[in-house]
Amino acid sequence: MSSSTPTAPNRRGLLFAVLAVVLVIVAGGFWFAHASISAKPAEGHTANDGSEVGVMMDLADKAYQEKRLVAPVGSNVYEFYFSVLQLDPNNAVAQQRLRDAFKPACDVVESTINGGDLDEAQRELSLMRQYDAHNYKLALLGSVLDAQRVIERRKHEAEAARIQAQQGNQ
Structure with missing residues (x-):
């Protein structure tokens, strides 16, 4: 029996976990960028507007x-x-x-x-x-x-x- 056999599934699982984390981070970055770009400036009050x-x-x-x-x-x-x-x-x-x-x-x-x-x-x-x-x-x-x-x-x-x-x- 080879000692590398039990570690191959562990490495594959670790690779998938890291890949999933990277995808979540990238997706979050795209969501944040999209939300920032599409956010409309608030119609707010300014100093000295009397309100x-x-x-x-x-x-x-x-x-x-x-x-x-x-x-x-x-x-x-x-x-x-x-x-x-x-x-x-x-x-x-x-x-x-x-x-x-x-x-x-x-x-x-x-x-x-x-x-x-x-x-x-x-x-x-x-x-x-x-x-x-x-x-x-x-x-x-x-x-x-x-x-x-x-x-x-x-x-x-x-x-x-x-x-x-x-x-x-x-």
């Missing part, structure tokens, strides 16, 4: 120009565009601008963490998680924030122990 959505778009655009991506509370890009999407869930402009602001907003959250304002960083991170709760960058920022909280707690504990030791020596 609620237009007003929110205008506020969001000004916040973006002024680099108010996730702060201050109630007057930032993410909150304004979220408001737009509540009024017009299919607003492509708001969706695209949220995507465009994502990386710079992550940088702002990271800077806030590094600056030691951990409560504000938590608020900003929570706001961004409303946009994409499962993003790896936000998960990393959450881990960094948690680590900073541990470091801060340990500093406080060390300071409390030092104060207790001083009071015990008196």
